[in-house]
Amino acid sequence: MIRFWKRxxxxxxxxxQLSGLVEFMGKKYVPVHRHSIWYYFGGVSLxxxxxxxxxxxxxxxxxxxxEELAFESIQFxxxxxxxxxxxxxxxxWTANLFILAAMIHMFSVYFEKAYRKPREFTWITGMLMFxxxxxxxxxxxxxxxxxxxxxATKVGTDIAGVIPxxxxxxxxxxxxxxxxxxATLSRFFGFHVAVFPGIFTVFLGxxxxxxxxxxxxxxxxxxNESTAERKTMPxxxxxxxxxxxxxxxxxxxxxxxxxxxxxxxxxxADAFAPAPAGIKPEWYFLFMFQTLKYIPGxxxxxxxxxxxxxxxSLAGLLWTLVPFWDRKSSRGEKSRSINYIGLFVVLYIIIxxxxxxVA
Amino acid sequence: MNGFSTDNFQQSKRDFLxxxxxxGVVVWLAAVLYxxxxxxxxxxxxxxxxxxxxxxxxxxxxxxxxxxxxxxxxPVILVRTSAGEFRAFTATCTHLDCTxxxxxxxxxxxCACHNGKYDLNGRNVAGPPPxxxxxxxxxxxxxxxxxxxxx
Numbered sequence: 180m181i182r183f184w185k186r187x188x189x190x191x192x193x194x195x196q197l198s199g200l201v202e203f204m205g206k207k208y209v210p211v212h213r214h215s216i217w218y219y220f221g222g223v224s225l226x227x228x229x230x231x232x233x234x235x236x237x238x239x240x241x242x243x244x245x246e247e248l249a250f251e252s253i254q255f256x257x258x259x260x261x262x263x264x265x266x267x268x269x270x271x272w273t274a275n276l277f278i279l280a281a282m283i284h285m286f287s288v289y290f291e292k293a294y295r296k297p298r299e300f301t302w303i304t305g306m307l308m309f310x311x312x313x314x315x316x317x318x319x320x321x322x323x324x325x326x327x328x329x330x331a332t333k334v335g336t337d338i339a340g341v342i343p344x345x346x347x348x349x350x351x352x353x354x355x356x357x358x359x360x361x362a363t364l365s366r367f368f369g370f371h372v373a374v375f376p377g378i379f380t381v382f383l384g385x386x387x388x389x390x391x392x393x394x395x396x397x398x399x400x401x402x403n404e405s406t407a408e409r410k411t412m413p414x415x416x417x418x419x420x421x422x423x424x425x426x427x428x429x430x431x432x433x434x435x436x437x438x439x440x441x442x443x444x445x446x447x448a449d450a451f452a453p454a455p456a457g458i459k460p461e462w463y464f465l466f467m468f469q470t471l472k473y474i475p476g477x478x479x480x481x482x483x484x485x486x487x488x489x490x491x492s493l494a495g496l497l498w499t500l501v502p503f504w505d506r507k508s509s510r511g512e513k514s515r516s517i518n519y520i521g522l523f524v525v526l527y528i529i530i531x532x533x534x535x536x537v538a
Numbered sequence: 539m540n541g542f543s544t545d546n547f548q549q550s551k552r553d554f555l556x557x558x559x560x561x562g563v564v565v566w567l568a569a570v571l572y573x574x575x576x577x578x579x580x581x582x583x584x585x586x587x588x589x590x591x592x593x594x595x596x597x598x599x600x601x602x603x604x605x606x607x608x609x610x611x612x613p614v615i616l617v618r619t620s621a622g623e624f625r626a627f628t629a630t631c632t633h634l635d636c637t638x639x640x641x642x643x644x645x646x647x648x649c650a651c652h653n654g655k656y657d658l659n660g661r662n663v664a665g666p667p668p669x670x671x672x673x674x675x676x677x678x679x680x681x682x683x684x685x686x687x688x689x
Contacts, residue, residue, distance in 0.1 A: 330636050337634045337635040352578055352579070352580075356580045358611070450611075451608050453629070453638060453639030453650065454637050472653075472666070484666075
């Protein structure tokens with residue numbers, strides 16, 4: 180058997196020169212230090228994304244888009260299809276864990292300043308994938324065509340509509356008309372299963388390629404240590420096995436969540452029913468939702484909502500461009516102000532999410 | 539002298555080709571992009587022109603209740619006050635487009651999305667709504683309740 184594989188490998192190697200890749204893999208080392216644990220969150224985000232692709236394709240086998248079909252087809256998946264409840268529940272739970280893992284990954288990279296030169300592109304592609312993940316969440320949320328999703332989409336797209344000048348055309352584009360209807364569902368379905376995955380895959384490819392080419396970023400203080408003091412671990416197999424162990428734990432966690440806390444379907448959307456009490460967006464939009472509640476209707480001459488949205492957009496843009504304005508980290512100096520800003524952002528998000536959750 | 543004019547000729551020939559081809563690319567791009575952009579814009583759907591709808595029967599609606607009525611493709615809220623009077627407003631919250639409901643315990647029209655409140659005259663009295671709800675005319679003919687747009 181071993182001989183067979185050896186011969187197979189040689190056969191392939193002769194044609195596509197695999198040995199270079201194998202040699203590269205063998206020389207790949209992961210730095211070991213007290214912040215090494217954060218390295219695992221990129222990998223686990225990737226794992227969760229793969230789960231989403233697999234379960235998403237499975238759901239596609241039975242899901243039907245359209246006002247009259249969407250809700251019923253999910254009911255069908257959950258009640259008639261064998262293990263349909265499991266697949267759908269895992270898809271919904273993974274969506275949430277994916278955003279959580281990506282957030283942890285993003286903040287750890289931020290606090291380690293791993294975005295600094297020469298890894299600006301890795302950070303930017305990561306941020307673009309994060310925004311796409313939010314888009315995945317928002318578009319996927321509507322697909323069951325239930326009450327909560329219907330109003331969440333009405334509010335979400337209406338918010339886009341308040342932006343001056345460009346807002347209204349964007350809203351009409353997103354909704355496929357003036358109102359949230361079956362046309363909106365068709366569009367969101369297309370974004371969710373074709374447009375976003377396509378773009379995401381391109382960014383993911385660049386992101387992973389850069390990580391392989393440039394290796395793991397090391398903390399600033401680690402860089403200053405002498406080579407003898409630095410500890411490393413071979414990527415293959417030591418780090419990879421640890422990665423896989425973490426993935427296995429996450430998969431178990433998912434199974435527990437999906438089985439014991441199955442995702443609800445709720446009531447079918449009805450354009451002629453009032454919004455249900457206690458309606459809230461998904462937790463990852465909650466801090467923005469809560470902030471909008473605190474901004475008064477008008478601030479000076481500006482509309483409160485518009486101001487809030489523009490502020491969040493600006494903050495998101497600055498956050499994405501941090502490698503370009505944090506000059507200190509790029510020079511290898513400590514930059515405390517970046518830590519304070521990051522800490523403020525983390526606390527702000529946590530506190531407002533909790534308030535939004537309890538309120 | 540001769541060489542110079544050839545150069546000149548070459549240069550203007552190059553310029554001509556540059557603008558001709560460059561312009562061609564721009565026109566080509568426009569010809570490709572315009573249909574795509576136009577395709578993205580959803581066509582205007584023929585608005586169902588409704589001037590008046592029958593909203594229900596007087597006996598079917600108790601005092602201090604509210605219900606959502608289909609007015610063309612827009613929801614309208616019909617409220618019966620404690621005095622037995624009927625009132626109708628657009629049911630779309632002026633804040634962010636949610637559908638409002640009558641709350642007996644508050645004696646108000648309430649939006650669940652962001653806690654917006656309107657009194658029974660449709661005026662925005664609390665929360666984020668920036669404008670009052672548009673009022674509709676309610677006509678009671680015998681047992682039947684009719685709702686129509688205010689002129």
